[in-house]
Amino acid sequence: MSSRRRFLKEAALLAGGTFIASSSVGNFFIPKKKKVIIIGAGFAGLSAGYELYKRNIDFEIIECRKEVGGRVFSHTIDEKEKLIIELGAEWVGEDHTLLRSLCNQFNLPLDNNQFKTQVIYKNNYYQSLDEIITPQWSETYDKLISGYQKLNEAQKDTLGKKLDKIDWWRYLVNNGCKGVDLDLRELIDSTDFGESIRNVSAYSALDEYAKSSKNSMNEMDYKIRGGNQQLAFKFKSLFSDKIKLNTRVKKVVQGNKVHVHCEGGYIAQGDKLICTAPTFAVKKIDWQPALPSSMAYAIDALQYARINKNAFEFNSRFWKDESFDMITDTSGHYFYHATKNQKSEKGVLISYTIGDKAAVVANQTEKWRAEMVQQSLQAAFPNVNSMLENQVNYYWGNNELSMGAYAMYGKGQWFDLFPKLNAPHIHTHFAGEHLSENWQGFMEGALETGKQAAHKI
Numbered sequence: 001m002s003s004r005r006r007f008l009k010e011a012a013l014l015a016g017g018t019f020i021a022s023s024s025v026g027n028f029f030i031p032k033k034k035k036v037i038i039i040g041a042g043f044a045g046l047s048a049g050y051e052l053y054k055r056n057i058d059f060e061i062i063e064c065r066k067e068v069g070g071r072v073f074s075h076t077i078d079e080k081e082k083l084i085i086e087l088g089a090e091w092v093g094e095d096h097t098l099l100r101s102l103c104n105q106f107n108l109p110l111d112n113n114q115f116k117t118q119v120i121y122k123n124n125y126y127q128s129l130d131e132i133i134t135p136q137w138s139e140t141y142d143k144l145i146s147g148y149q150k151l152n153e154a155q156k157d158t159l160g161k162k163l164d165k166i167d168w169w170r171y172l173v174n175n176g177c178k179g180v181d182l183d184l185r186e187l188i189d190s191t192d193f194g195e196s197i198r199n200v201s202a203y204s205a206l207d208e209y210a211k212s213s214k215n216s217m218n219e220m221d222y223k224i225r226g227g228n229q230q231l232a233f234k235f236k237s238l239f240s241d242k243i244k245l246n247t248r249v250k251k252v253v254q255g256n257k258v259h260v261h262c263e264g265g266y267i268a269q270g271d272k273l274i275c276t277a278p279t280f281a282v283k284k285i286d287w288q289p290a291l292p293s294s295m296a297y298a299i300d301a302l303q304y305a306r307i308n309k310n311a312f313e314f315n316s317r318f319w320k321d322e323s324f325d326m327i328t329d330t331s332g333h334y335f336y337h338a339t340k341n342q343k344s345e346k347g348v349l350i351s352y353t354i355g356d357k358a359a360v361v362a363n364q365t366e367k368w369r370a371e372m373v374q375q376s377l378q379a380a381f382p383n384v385n386s387m388l389e390n391q392v393n394y395y396w397g398n399n400e401l402s403m404g405a406y407a408m409y410g411k412g413q414w415f416d417l418f419p420k421l422n423a424p425h426i427h428t429h430f431a432g433e434h435l436s437e438n439w440q441g442f443m444e445g446a447l448e449t450g451k452q453a454a455h456k457i
Contacts, residue, residue, distance in 0.1 A: 042070020
């Protein structure tokens with residue numbers, strides 16, 4: 001049991017009255033003949049639907065998009081070459097047991113997606129991180145991770161509440177990280193959280209990194225063959241009649257029953273509701289009765305990571321190594337081979353930018369971005385633009401439902417916001433990657449919370 005889970009149980013006991021009463025109302029048993037409404041056909045909503053499907057509990061999923069998958073967005077960038085990239089959620093981790101189990105159940109092969117990281121730093125090219133990170137810092141960092149892993153849950157909880165008050169950058173500095181080591185940790189770790197590590201809770205970062213097993217490369221280990229969205233399509237094939245697409249929720253009214261009012265006049269009626277929408281979308285819904293003030297505050301306080309994915313298709317895989325990725329201190333930030341294991345002479349590199357940099361790159365023209373990738377890779381690969389054939393760009397900071405790729409808990413926010421966002425509201429339970437105790441920000445986290453919400457029914 002994680003320290004995060006332990007904290008949530010204690011929070012429920014200590015909150016007194018309101019929280020406990022709300023939880024008990026939300027958890028009473030529903031006979032199989034009753035119905036559950038699910039808002040959202042992303043991985044959390046589909047996971048919840050799958051659990052209800054297996055238990056023969058009636059349900060209906062309402063989705064405003066034209067297809068299932070949510071922020072899991074597989075895109076065919078080259079129809080002729082059958083090259084598929086992920087413009088949304090990308091990583092399946094070694095330790096993502098639920099996701100890997102579902103892939104096994106649905107006969108979805110997982111391909112190795114681990115990388116061998118190269119570096120461009122101050123216009124110098126390094127073929128591996130080991131060439132530039134100092135041995136002293138590597139040893140110190142390993143001790144920080146292993147030391148945390150050795151703590152019992154009570155110790156992690158006590159330390160976590162202290163670390164949650166500072167940011168990850170400050171924690172690293174306090175432990176001796178400086179110079180090139182600090183620069184690289186900013187460049188590398190910011191790609192995990194989607195914003196500068198000066199904005200990330202030290203507890204959230206340390207706890208996440210300490211969860212990965214020795215066989216995992218920071219949970220960037222596999223991808224689903226044919227695109228990660230294939231899992232969403234497998235769910236859909238089981239209960240397509242239960243999914244209503246192109247339907248936007250406008251109002252939720254909770255009394256003896258739950259009435260979900262949608263654009264166009266459609267009203268879904270049920271006994272329970274599972275809401276899997278990101279917080280930005282949750283706030284747009286007219287909740288009657290209104291959401292608790294504590295939850296409304298938490299919704300306003302939680303930010304989502306600004307991530308831009310700029311995919312460049314080249315007529316040749318000039319990077320040679322199929323496991324290529326590269327961290328840089330240039331405008332392109334992080335590059336990785338997005339078509340690993342896909343047979344073709346052509347290949348795709350994605351430039352993955354975060355925060356303010358992502359917003360800048362997203363607003364530029366294709367010509368500017370083509371020049372940017374040339375300049376970013378120049379120290380290692382001169383004249384790449386002569387091989388550039390196509391590019392696609394997607395900026396999650398402009399996504400109308402989430403205004404970001406995934407949730408990012410800032411300093412002081414985990415122990416404050418999480419229990420408020422995770423509390424039930426009358427007949428409604430909430431789910432989504434932002435509510436995962438173990439794998440927040442990952443597909444695993446979305447699946448995990450959807451399953452948990454269904455089991456509260």
